[in-house]
Amino acid sequence: MTETTTNKAQTTAEEPNTPAEFFKDWSFEHWAYLHGKPKASAKFKTYPEDFVVTENLGFDLTGEGENVFLLIEKTQLNTQQVCEYLAKFFGRRLRDIGYAGLKDKQSISRQWFSVQMNVKQDVDLSTLGTENIKLIEHSRHIKKLKVGALKSNHFDILLRDITDVIDTIGQLEKIIKQGVPNYFGLQRFGFKGNNLNWADRMSNGEDIKNKKIKGFALSASRSYIFNQVVNERLKQNIFTTPINGDVFILNGSNSFFSQDVDDEIKQRLLENDIHISAPLFGKGEFETKGQILELETKIANEHANWQQMLIEQGLKQERRSILLNPENLTWQVKGNDLLISFDLATGCFATSVLRECVDFIQEYS
Template structure:
C-alpha cells in the first residue's frame, strides 16, 4: 500500500520549499455553518491550539471539567503540527458554566464559549479556512500561473498524507502499516489505532481510484455511468446522458464526478465506469474484502476539489496562501500541485 506513486493533475513544478517550520506556518480555522443560539445543555468552546492533537485536547477538557470523555465532542480532527482554531462541544445539562480561567494546557487557549441546544457532532463543519506559509522557495518560475490554474480548474480531491500517518520513518505512513497488519489478520486492540488504520485503508483505496482516473483522463471528464455527487450533499445520481445541462452543472460546481469510498454493497456506477471501478477493486482485493468485512457500506466522495477565496502573495521566496475547503478536504492536496514540501 504505497503512497508515492499517485499522479499529479498538472506537470510537476521543480520548486521546493520549507513547510511547517513553525506551527504558525499552517493555520486552520473551522467554519461551522451555523450559529450557536446562546442557550441549551451544550457548551460550545472556541479553542486555539498550537502543537496539540484534537483527541488529546478533548481529554484535557474533559479532565478539567470533571466530565467523562464521552461528554466532550468535536466536529473534526485538526493537524497537530499547526495552529488551529476549532470548536469543542461539552455536554453540561442543568449545570452552571465552566470557569476556564484556570485551564492550563500548554499550547491551548479557550477564546470564547457559548451555549447551544444540540450536540456538536463529527462532520457538521461547512468548511475550513487555511492560511499557509511556505518559506525558502528554491524558485518561483511558473508558480503564479499554476495558482491561477488551480483557482480556475481545481485539484484532485486526494486524502492528504496526514491520513496515512508519519511518513518520515516509513514511506507508507504508520497508519497504513497498521492497516496492512489488519489485512493480514492481526488484531489491533487499541480502539483509536484501529480506527485510524481503517480510515487510512479506505482513504488509500479512494486515492488509488483518483490516481487511475487522472491516468485515463476521466477525473473531470464525465462518462456514461459516472456517479455525480451534488455539491454540499450526500445525494448522488448516475449519468445516463451527457448533455449541455450536465456539462454546465459541472462548470458551475453544482455537481462533482465521484469515486467510491469502499464498503459492502453494490457500486452505483454503470457501464464503463462500473467496469473501471471494479477492476481497481479486483487489483486490491485484500483491501476491499477487509473493508467489506468491517461492516462499512459503499459511499461516494467528490473526485475533484476547488479551493475557494484563493489568495496569495509571493515575496522574498516565501509563498503565503489563504483559501477555504469543504469539510473533509485536505490543504496538502492543493499544496502538492504547487511545491515539493
C-alpha cells in the same frame, strides 16, 4: 502500488509475532497531478505559525443547552491532547468532550470543542488555558459537537524559501480555474503509511482491540482505494471528462446520481454544480457502469482483503467528488515566501491543494 520493506529487526522488536510483510514503508509519489508536478520546492511547516487553520461551524449556537461550546486556539498539540485537558479541567469523562475533526499538531489551530454539562451548572472559565491552549470564545448549545459537523476550514499557510515563486503563482492560477484532485492527504495514512500496515494486519485476521488504531486502519484503506481510482482517471486522461456510466455528486452534498452524458451534464460540470465521483468502498454494489465500473472494480479487487474487511466492519458504499475547488484562494508574495489562504469544505485536505503548486516535504502530524 509502490512500497519497500523496512528493517525487520527494528519493526519486529515490538511486535515479534507479526509477519515482516506487514511492516512496509509506503510510497505515494506515484499519484498523478492535474497540472503537472510543480517545478518549485519550498519549506513547509517550519514553525507552527506557518500553518494556521480556523474552523467554520456553519451554524449558529443557541446560547442555551447542556453543551458548552469552546473555540480553542491550540499550538503544537493534537486534538486528542486538548480533549484530555478539557476532560480533566471540567471533571468530565473523555466521551463527554466533542469535536468536529482532527487538526494537525504542527500548527496553530482554532478549533471548536463541546463539553456536556448540566444546564444549571455555572461554568468558571477564568483559569482555562495553558501556554499552548487559549480560549477564544464560548457559548452553550443544545447538541453535542460531532465529527464532521463543520461547514469548512480556513487555511493560512506560509511557504518559505520557494525556489521559483513565478512558477508557483502560475500553478495557483491554474488551481483557481480548474481545481485539484480531491486526494485524501498523506496524514490519513500515518507515518510512512503505517495505518495501511494496520489495515493489512487486520484484514489478514489479526484482532485489533484498540478502537483508535482500528478506525485509522479502516479509514486509511478506504481512502487509499479512492485515491487509486482518482490516480487512474488522471493517468487515463479522463479526470475532467465525463463518461457514460459515471456517477455524479452534487456540489456540497453527499447526494449522487447517474445519467448519460449530455450537454446539460457537461454544463453543470463546468459550473461546478456537480462533480464526477469515485467510490468510498463498503457494502453494496458500485453505482457506475461500463468502462468506469470496470476501472473501479479492477482497483478495488487489487485490495480484496481490504474490501472484505470494510464490508465485515459494516461500512457502506458511498461516493466522493474526485475534484476539489478551494474557495477564496488568494496569495501574498513576501520575498521568497508565499502566504496562501483558502477555504475547504470539511473532509478535504489542504496538502492536496499545496502538492499541486509546490513540491514540499510532507509533514506527518
